Amino acid sequence: MKHKNLAAVVCPETGNALAKITINLDLMLVRRKMSLTQLSQRVGLSLTNLSLLKTGKVRGIRFSTLSAICEALDCQPGDILSIERDTDENRRGEATRG
Numbered sequence: 690m691k692h693k694n695l696a697a698v699v700c701p702e703t704g705n706a707l708a709k710i711t712i713n714l715d716l717m718l719v720r721r722k723m724s725l726t727q728l729s730q731r732v733g734l735s736l737t738n739l740s741l742l743k744t745g746k747v748r749g750i751r752f753s754t755l756s757a758i759c760e761a762l763d764c765q766p767g768d769i770l771s772i773e774r775d776t777d778e779n780r781r782g783e784a785t786r787g
Contacts, residue, residue, distance in 0.1 A: 694745040709773045714743040717762050717769055731761040 694712040718725060725743065729736045734754065741747050755766055762769075 694743060707774070710745075711771045711773065712742060712745045712769065713771065714739075714758070714769055717764055718743075721762050721764075723762070728758065728761055732757040 694715065718728065725739055726736060728734075729739050732739075732754070734757075738747075742750065755769070758769065759766055
């Protein structure tokens with residue numbers, strides 16, 4: 690299953706994918722009945738940067754940013770981010786699927 694809001698964690702030495710991080714910001718916004726614009730105003734981040742985060746088009750996030758988002762949404766980092774490790778078994782499964 691492919692997620693539009695998926696970011697890859699890449700090993701800097703080899704360039705190999707180590708894990709996939711799913712960003713569930715859109716889900717938390719729905720649960721809290723809050724728009725991205727409202728979140729932007731509460732945490733002081735641009736709508737553009739939050740949109741990039743929401744869609745997984747970022748390479749990283751500062752702890753201070755993550756903390757501000759969690760404060761505004763009354764949640765924990767694990768409610769917004771989840772990780773899927775790239776194991777040998779996962780790689781074999783992807784290779785057989787194409």
